Amino acid sequence: MLGKLMKHDFRALSRTLFPLQIGILGGGLVATLLTALTIRLGDASWAGTNGSTMLKGLIMAISATMSVLIGVAIMASLFVTLILICYHFYRSFLSDEGYLTFTLPVSTSNLLWSKLLTGMFWTLINCVVVAVTLLIFSVFGTTTNTLINMEVLNAFKMFFTVLLPEAAEYVSIPLVIVEIVVVAIIGLAAQILQIYFAIIVGGQVAKKHRILAAIGMYLLINMGVGIISSVFMSLVTFGEGVSNLVLNSAQEIGAFMTTIFGWYGVLYAGLGVLFFLVSRSILKKNLNLQ
Amino acid sequence: MQSILETRALTKRYGPTLALNNVDLSLPKGKIIGLLGPNGSGKTTLLKIVAGLLTPTNGTVLVENRPVGEDTKSVISYLPERTYLPDWMTVEDCLDYFADFYADFDMQRAREMLSRLNVPANKRMKQLSKGTREKMQLVLVMSRRAKLYLLDEPIGGVDPATRDYILDTIIGNYDNEATILISTHLIADVEKVLDEFLFLKEGVITMHDTTDNVRETQGKSLDELFREVFRC
Numbered sequence: 001m002l003g004k005l006m007k008h009d010f011r012a013l014s015r016t017l018f019p020l021q022i023g024i025l026g027g028g029l030v031a032t033l034l035t036a037l038t039i040r041l042g043d044a045s046w047a048g049t050n051g052s053t054m055l056k057g058l059i060m061a062i063s064a065t066m067s068v069l070i071g072v073a074i075m076a077s078l079f080v081t082l083i084l085i086c087y088h089f090y091r092s093f094l095s096d097e098g099y100l101t102f103t104l105p106v107s108t109s110n111l112l113w114s115k116l117l118t119g120m121f122w123t124l125i126n127c128v129v130v131a132v133t134l135l136i137f138s139v140f141g142t143t144t145n146t147l148i149n150m151e152v153l154n155a156f157k158m159f160f161t162v163l164l165p166e167a168a169e170y171v172s173i174p175l176v177i178v179e180i181v182v183v184a185i186i187g188l189a190a191q192i193l194q195i196y197f198a199i200i201v202g203g204q205v206a207k208k209h210r211i212l213a214a215i216g217m218y219l220l221i222n223m224g225v226g227i228i229s230s231v232f233m234s235l236v237t238f239g240e241g242v243s244n245l246v247l248n249s250a251q252e253i254g255a256f257m258t259t260i261f262g263w264y265g266v267l268y269a270g271l272g273v274l275f276f277l278v279s280r281s282i283l284k285k286n287l288n289l290q
Numbered sequence: 291m292q293s294i295l296e297t298r299a300l301t302k303r304y305g306p307t308l309a310l311n312n313v314d315l316s317l318p319k320g321k322i323i324g325l326l327g328p329n330g331s332g333k334t335t336l337l338k339i340v341a342g343l344l345t346p347t348n349g350t351v352l353v354e355n356r357p358v359g360e361d362t363k364s365v366i367s368y369l370p371e372r373t374y375l376p377d378w379m380t381v382e383d384c385l386d387y388f389a390d391f392y393a394d395f396d397m398q399r400a401r402e403m404l405s406r407l408n409v410p411a412n413k414r415m416k417q418l419s420k421g422t423r424e425k426m427q428l429v430l431v432m433s434r435r436a437k438l439y440l441l442d443e444p445i446g447g448v449d450p451a452t453r454d455y456i457l458d459t460i461i462g463n464y465d466n467e468a469t470i471l472i473s474t475h476l477i478a479d480v481e482k483v484l485d486e487f488l489f490l491k492e493g494v495i496t497m498h499d500t501t502d503n504v505r506e507t508q509g510k511s512l513d514e515l516f517r518e519v520f521r522c
């Protein structure tokens with residue numbers, strides 16, 4: 001049943017999130033062209049009349065403004081994507097659509113898993129689309145006289161041929177990459193579950209203005225998470241002997257950072273499991289759909 | 291006779307309001323039963339608890355001797371009193387959705403009913419009138435071969451001609467082993483199809499009898515009895 005739930009959740013989310021990703025890529029291409037135009041106009045030594053100089057200035061101003069606005073919109077899309085995912089959760093669970101959701105012969109765990117996995121999938125897709133858009137912008141939109149900005153490509157090349165091999169002398173690169181990916185995925189899951197949990201609790205405490213209640217709950221829960229994280233990481237770092245640890249070499253610093261980062265993964269996993277279990281318990285034992 | 295639905299000391303409280311008060315109930319298999327009562331008597335609350343949308347304050351609910359959960363939801367076909375299908379879904383999407391989740395969903399029956407009720411297959415829910423959306427939901431619910439149908443005001447929002455078709459559909463399509471619990475204000479319209487009825491008043495079952503018995507012993511129609519019992 002989880003597969004079927006995911007199929008329908010994916011279909012529902014794709015309606016809004018697929019066009020959004022296309023919009024990000026399209027907006028990124030327009031921003032790339034406008035920025036390239038602005039740079040070229042600024043670089044060109046025009047010996048025109050006063051009128052043509054004014055026109056050039058106007059085009060540059062408009063292009064630059066448009067590029068900045070599109071850039072802001074692209075970065076804001078990360079937030080918009082999350083909002084749309086959460087709104088889908090809210091509608092499925094707390095609005096009239098809940099009558100459809102909660103009469104399905106599926107377990108509460110599967111309902112939550114489906115919402116979590118499809119939410120994570122679309123967040124990751126959005127991150128990839130934004131990253132690709134920024135890459136296109138930096139490679140094609142930031143050069144004055146060539147099509148491709150070789151400096152950007154060289155920077156990437158240097159990262160892989162110089163910086164990474166150098167870092168490999170101090171830390172295990174594959175281990176660090178795996179750790180970053182795993183902790184990022186666990187962190188994303190914990191963050192989405194925290195928002196879902198806030199929506200569920202908001203729906204329990206408020207009969208009206210449930211979205212506002214969910215936002216309030218999220219802020220409250222976030223404060224709690226902040227306190228738990230601080231206490232946990234303090235205990236962990238003292239446990240690792242940070243108070244009397246002398247980090248003499250880069251290897252020692254690398255190992256210490258890798259361990260601490262791993263503990264963040266443990267913290268996020270714990271929080272994620274907690275949010276999932278409490279959300280499931282509320283939905284199973286105290287569902288009261290209006 | 292084996293019962294499809296049993297409630298024991300079922301109580302539901304909304305703050306200070308007692309919506310259901312120690313309801314003990316046993317409904318047999320293979321009957322069409324009217325759940326009748328004035329507004330606010332607890333009819334919708336009872337149906338929602340059995341469907342798994344509300345948690346009772348006290349008491350137990352058993353459907354085929356199983357507590358409300360994943361298993362009972364697979365044998366219950368519930369029609370709420372509100373439209374709940376997402377606006378963006380087309381009629382075809384809805385059919386696909388029900389076919390995916392309910393093993394007892396009869397696609398052919400659904401298409402026949404939709405065609406008979408002139409519900410266009412390619413339209414989105416938001417493009418349909420409220421009445422047509424209600425018809426759509428009724429088609430989805432009645433196209434399942436469920437063991438217990440919970441129908442909350444199924445004919446409230448439709449015209450009299452469609453009302454007759456819907457009642458004929460309900461009688462004509464349900465399995466002899468299945469039970470239909472139907473909540474409505476339009477008693478005169480449904481009276482002819484009911485085997486049994488329940489009167490619910492302020493969260494308490496005040497009467498549970500067969501419609502034949504009322505006619506034979508009291509010489510009244512159910513509609514007349516209802517007006518007498520619930521006179522304001």
